[in-house]
Amino acid sequence: MNEHLLEVADLKITLPAGGATITPVDGVSLSLGRGEALGIAGESGSGKTLTLKSIIGLLPPGAFVEGDLRFALGDQAPIPYAATDVHGRGISIIFQEPMTALNPTMRVGDLIAEGPRIHEGLGKGAARERAVELMRRVGIPAPERRARMWPHQLSGGLRQRVMIATALSTRPKLLLCDEPTTALDVSIQDQILGLLQEIRTTLGMSIIFVSHDLAVLGELCERLAIMYAGQVVETGPTEAVFSSPNHPYTEALMTSVPSFDATSDKLAGIEGHPPDPRSFPPGCRFAPRCRYAQDDCAEAQFRLVPTSAERSTGCIHTEVFAGRER
């Protein structure tokens, strides 16, 4: 069995925007092993969500995709695929706001049963049973009763569980998660993360989890990719990235949120705000906000360079990180 499940090489997405075209995702490469969880971190406008959606072919109309996307539907090596090959078969997605992602005119049980009915040709009764079983699987109390409810009758946490059950109903190999816990309360987020971790280990599923919250990604993912202004600026194993970030943006992201565990005197934060995709700065796109920026940062061609077997960075001045451990 080939170890790789998904390979994305040099992904570039262009979108029309008021007469001009913008390139919100610009040369992203990722790879994902079977059973692995990859976290993509970034702020709004970093292109993380578009990257995720391009994998399952859910881009907005007018979007133009270049690059090489490969997915392993069977045990072989990943091969190029069309979105229709993986819909309902290999890849599922869950979103941030379940209320808009769940059809409000369908009962919860029917929503979950829809996938198996279409893709496996299950009868009504069998599909309903599968739905209840899935609901129990994702920790929804009283699933028989709740299967007859409408999405709006459920709390945010339960709706997110319903969405997870819907995603699992087609037995995917890869679950794409687009900030699924951002709209939830801390204690519910905690439950959902625990659930995802549990599902992942028992079903051997791979996960790509997109979030702006590094700490959330760290709870679930073995590997991280940090995105800024349409590019992956750093990748590496979670622990390594946390203990010694190799890109100033990663470091800034980690120090700009108040830490839960320690009192900090003054947060560093990042000056300015993320650049407009209509006018990305030349060279390193983070340079205008970077506190280590030097003159050559604006000139150097962006490249993601390996620093060790498992890590790479887009920063050309990694010497500022040398010998530093957090």
Added chain:
Amino acid sequence: MSAFLEVRDLTVTFRVGSALKARLQGEPPPDLTAVDGISFTAERGDSIGIVGESGCGKSTLAKAITGLVPVASGSLHLDGEPLLAKRARATMRRVQMVFQDPSSSLNPSLTIEKMLSELLRVHRIVPVDKVADRCGELMELVELPRNLLKVRPGRLSGGQRQRVGIARALALEPDVLIADEAVAALDVSVQAPVLNLLNSLRENLGLTLMFISHDLAVVRYVSDRVIVMYLGKAVEDRSTSELFDDPRHPYTRALMAAAPKFGVKKAPGESALKGEPPSALKLPSGCRFSPRCPIAAEVCQQREPDLTGPSPIQRAACHFAWEARGVPS
């Protein structure tokens, strides 16, 4: 002498559903108690954090203090003067608020200057010929360039809008500034500068800051004292350092355990707090946290604990909060 800001037994209820229907069915009209008897005091320059999850009543508490929602019972005093739901313009001015969502908190059809100068004129904060100058000063106060005054909110980034929201609140020179989830909708990289701004404004202007958030870490950063709310009640009221070092209420402990932390991997199926909060319309008997509480005992279902403790800012509403250490946790 009484405290600067005094909130006593504050209760806010909302009518839900039809009162007529309830009367026909011979039941009392259905009221939802969003804030249930909250009491605390604050001094000038204090920074109080209010923490809780959605539905705990923290935003309603903020709105009751600003006068946006009527108070069902209890009292509010600022500087000895009662804060009524219908208050005079001059009193209204003293408590201002920064809102959560920067995309809907600014009137899209007014330039920033028009918005600010309207407030300055209506409240006669400065003489008419000084209004333009004052607008510029306000922008400097929130660390924005003056040329943004001529711009409508649609042209601003989220962080800039939130700063404008702060400038709007400060235009009225309030005594109390309430920030309701003021950074929750912002990108992580721009949250810190806004938090730093709030901190420095409080110090420089001597504001009493009430920072409302679901995020314990953020509250820890800006507040000297934290009130934790659960289903309309304050369950713990402590100084920030004490709360984080030694939380006494099991709900506070659960919230802390649930918060994601760097470098801690989630165990499969693990969660700090099981289930979801019950509906505020059907509260459990006794302590309202007891159905989800890991240390609940029989007394918890029978009697609701009071918010008490050794001092006014060392209070917790748990029967076991101040027992000697060694209580199961």
Added chain:
Amino acid sequence: MTTPAFEAVPEAPQIAEASLAEPGAWKRMPKKVWVGCGIVLLYLLVALLAPVIAPYDPLAIEPANRLASPDMAHLLGTDELGRDIFSRLLYAARVDIPIGFLGALLPAILGTMLGAIAGYFGRWVDTAIMRTADVVQAFPAYILVIVLVFALGQGAGSIILAFTVLAWVIYARIIRGEVLRVRDRDYVQAARVAGLRKMRILRVHVFPNVINQTLVYLPNDIVFATLALAAFSFLGLGIPPPTPEWGAMIAEGQPFLRTNWWFATVPGLVIVGLGLGLSLIGEGLEEGLRA
């Protein structure tokens, strides 16, 4: 502009709310708005300059030259009383266009104001206004017009009054819904916290942000009012003869469709042209404000 509106990129959740008050908002309008404006402007010019352009007095009867075919003297021929159809068409614009515009504008103003008040103040004010709207909507429109015409006499005044009484309901409903959407926005709450008076909040912070829907609907309603006027005149409830009016002209020309087809057809096409221009404006505004 020093800072770009970063929120406008696809990944950001905020939706930019377009307002006509914004500088440059008109520049973003699609071409069809300008085409529509051109057409409507042409009609307005014709109405204004009718006495100059028209070759004949629209009321001058020429019994010797009844139902003449188009020729160089009478571009569109003459009607059954020998009046020049072309001149009558031009003069009719002076009747139809003001009535159409006023007949839509007055209910738009009334309805927008009532809808805003109902939505913002709520409670019994809302109930009173919206129940009145229900009653008006349930009342058969033609009966109301007939009653008004009998009470006030035939003429422009009755027609405009009838339109106002009937058509405000739609605006009230649209605007009430919009106000309910905007009323709980944080910026309205902020204005309340700042101690601003209710009427001021309504005028400065609510009204400008709900008015777009009226602007989008108004051009379509002018089309409707013009068509309705034509229909009423066709039925003899509109503008009394001999004043030239497009709907009445269609009615007059109808018996002669076989022999003088242009008599009834050309006024019809004139109405269609105006309708097209106004519809283009309405549609374009909707697209431009949504973007």
